[in-house]
Amino acid sequence: MSLAGWRDGVLTSIENLIDAGFHGRERNSGPLAFVALFILAWTAFQIVAFSSIGLHPDLTELFGWSRHPAAGYYKHPPLGALMTAAWFSVFPVRDWAYQLLAMTNAGAALLFTDLIARRYVSGGKRLTVLLLLLCMPFLQFHGQRFGANQVLLATWPLATYCFLRAFNTRDAFWSLAAGAAAALAMLGKYYSVFLIGGLILAVLSHPARWSYLRSLSPWLTVAAGFIVLAPHLRWLVETGYQPIVYAFSIHSSPSALKEFINAPRFLAVCAGYAALPVVIYWLLARPDRATVMDTIWPADPERRMLVVALAGFFLLPALSVFVFGVMLSSLWTMPAYFLLPIVLLSPPSVVLARRPVAIFAVAMLAFTFIAVVGIAPVLAVRNFTGNDEGDRAYLADLGRAVTNAWHDRLHRPLPIVLGATHLADGTGFYSPDHPDSAPDSVIAVAPWITPERLAREGYAAVCAAGDNDCVGRAERAGGTQAAPADRVIVDITPYFFGRSRAPARFTVLIFPPQSRQ
Numbered sequence: 127m128s129l130a131g132w133r134d135g136v137l138t139s140i141e142n143l144i145d146a147g148f149h150g151r152e153r154n155s156g157p158l159a160f161v162a163l164f165i166l167a168w169t170a171f172q173i174v175a176f177s178s179i180g181l182h183p184d185l186t187e188l189f190g191w192s193r194h195p196a197a198g199y200y201k202h203p204p205l206g207a208l209m210t211a212a213w214f215s216v217f218p219v220r221d222w223a224y225q226l227l228a229m230t231n232a233g234a235a236l237l238f239t240d241l242i243a244r245r246y247v248s249g250g251k252r253l254t255v256l257l258l259l260l261c262m263p264f265l266q267f268h269g270q271r272f273g274a275n276q277v278l279l280a281t282w283p284l285a286t287y288c289f290l291r292a293f294n295t296r297d298a299f300w301s302l303a304a305g306a307a308a309a310l311a312m313l314g315k316y317y318s319v320f321l322i323g324g325l326i327l328a329v330l331s332h333p334a335r336w337s338y339l340r341s342l343s344p345w346l347t348v349a350a351g352f353i354v355l356a357p358h359l360r361w362l363v364e365t366g367y368q369p370i371v372y373a374f375s376i377h378s379s380p381s382a383l384k385e386f387i388n389a390p391r392f393l394a395v396c397a398g399y400a401a402l403p404v405v406i407y408w409l410l411a412r413p414d415r416a417t418v419m420d421t422i423w424p425a426d427p428e429r430r431m432l433v434v435a436l437a438g439f440f441l442l443p444a445l446s447v448f449v450f451g452v453m454l455s456s457l458w459t460m461p462a463y464f465l466l467p468i469v470l471l472s473p474p475s476v477v478l479a480r481r482p483v484a485i486f487a488v489a490m491l492a493f494t495f496i497a498v499v500g501i502a503p504v505l506a507v508r509n510f511t512g513n514d515e516g517d518r519a520y521l522a523d524l525g526r527a528v529t530n531a532w533h534d535r536l537h538r539p540l541p542i543v544l545g546a547t548h549l550a551d552g553t554g555f556y557s558p559d560h561p562d563s564a565p566d567s568v569i570a571v572a573p574w575i576t577p578e579r580l581a582r583e584g585y586a587a588v589c590a591a592g593d594n595d596c597v598g599r600a601e602r603a604g605g606t607q608a609a610p611a612d613r614v615i616v617d618i619t620p621y622f623f624g625r626s627r628a629p630a631r632f633t634v635l636i637f638p639p640q641s642r643q
Contacts, residue, residue, distance in 0.1 A: 197361035298343075301342070
């Protein structure tokens with residue numbers, strides 16, 4: 127058989143697999159296999175690419191919160207920490223398990239997006255929706271840093287799917303599910319208020335809006351949402367709205383000029399993220415003018431709802447810059463793009479030939495293989511030799527060194543570690559004892575660490591050598607009676623496949639219990 131014949135045979139087989147797995151709403155084998163392959167391949171990529179350094183500070187911070195499930199935390203609402211707690215109740219506390227959590231969350235985002243897509247498209251279009259999402263960096267790359275933004279990758283499409291089912295059926299189950307799912311998104315990050323705003327605009331754009339609003343459905347949705355949110359709302363009031371105060375303290379705009387500049391820049395970067403999938407869609411579909419107009423403003427009210435919701439996900443945050451005076455990051459929009467490929471491919475006049483879709487699928491599969499086999503090892507070396515954030519190359523060894531210093535002195539598990547935020551949180555994850563930690567020794571934002579507990583159990587602190595401010599904060603956290611019994615200087619030299627990195631010196635302070643337990 128000639129090379130051309132072999133190639134045509136392979137592509138024909140792929141076309142048949144696509145038809146078998148993605149045709150109609152009832153076919154689930156294709157999306158499930160796609161997501162399973164995605165999770166497997168990209169978890170392997172993350173494990174290899176970050177094998178030379180420790181976890182990002184966002185992940186170690188979230189792990190510390192997860193050890194104390196609560197209705198909220200000083201930076202964010204609780205969903206990310208609760209998901210992490212549930213995950214590590216099953217999986218060991220290891221880097222690879224955290225990477226698997228992140229990619230499983232991203233895989234769930236793909237599955238929930240497919241639930242929406244199958245309502246509007248079928249066959250090769252259904253697969254193309256998922257492939258176009260992978261042409262943006264959010265699921266495979268930014269999705270790795272599991273945190274408040276990444277939690278929304280799955281909750282936004284889930285909430286949207288439940289809402290669409292509720293709107294179309296007025297069914298009590300879907301109405302309650304829509305409210306609960308929207309509340310879960312809010313419990314991930316308050317940025318999800320723009321999800322809710324976009325869905326409200328979508329309702330108002332539909333000719334049947336008054337029929338829906340007069341029904342029981344929206345009231346069930348609102349009631350379910352408030353029931354799910356109730357514990358967090360109570361916590362917010364009791365703690366003086368800590369996450370909201372924190373957000374405004376960090377992201378407030380310094381001037382009206384900055385706000386004026388930030389909004390269009392925000393939208394421009396968002397458009398840049400969408401550029402590649404739009405270009406690929408254009409090459410696959412070759413839409414004429416009528417199709418473009420039907421995509422931008424469909425005559426079908428069901429599809430028009432998707433367009434309005436998608437526009438609201440981006441325009442409402444941009445307008446909020448002027449209302450709330452908050453500087454937005456374009457990365458916060460990462461959960462908002464899931465409707466884009468559905469909007470582009472849902473017009474009936476968009477017809478995708480089987481062969482280009484098969485070639486697109488093969489190209490994405492080849493890119494994934496190259497990423498795992500070729501790019502990930504290069505990134506591992508680059509991460510090791512580069513200037514990583516938060517001394518990540520030193521964290522694993524440092525966590526063990528702090529634990530050993532404590533054990534050598536007191537012969538008991540290390541209960542608490544204070545000091546520089548990234549070092550304390552990193553020690554909390556990498557220490558075999560998994561001690562509790564507090565950012566920069568500020569125990570007020572970690573209510574599970576009290577002055578009484580510090581006195582009763584003792585604690586360690588870790589700072590960069592010469593960071594006297596860090597040492598002073600750690601000493602003051604324990605009260606006037608706290609005094610380090612030992613000050614240990616630790617030199618850490620990381621190694622990775624025969625390469626060494628410049629040694630770094632850290633100060634470890636041991637504060638023994640002030641009273642017997």
